[in-house]
């Protein structure tokens with residue numbers, strides 16, 4: 673019972689940070705912990721393409737909604753070492769943590785795993801010559817990038833993401 677009460681209390685504390693003022697007063701560590709805690713709750717976000725166009729920059733729209741790929745080495749986060757949580761640029765769901773980011777040399781931000789397995793979904797992306805695994809935001813369905821099997825141990829995965837599909841928080 674006591675554990676249950678404690679979990680409810682910590683959840684409420686976390687939720688209170690979604691309030692703008694509380695968020696600005698929270699320390700970076702608290703914010704990071706809160707964002708990393710954000711597991712997808714199953715509530716999908718469904719907006720029309722027109723609503724997405726109003727909400728996103730043209731670059732974000734091309735990537736998240738039209739599956740474009742930004743240029744290698746010419747994007748915001750490929751060599752960023754700052755600590756924090758990378759959230760979806762479309763719906764702010766937590767996606768990756770800086771602790772799981774590694775320098776893959778491929779020119780895009782690369783991670784060994786998502787912050788929570790539930791927060792991303794996978795789709796087969798069949799091209800003319802290759803079949804890749806597309807990584808999509810579980811909440812808004814936005815295209816994030818692709819995952820490959822040549823990452824570091826222990827996961828062996830390389831989540832190769834578009835910088836413009838994400839925002840680094842608590843930086």
Ligand SMILES: [Zn+2]
Nearest residue numbers: 760763809812
């Ligand atoms: Zn999203």
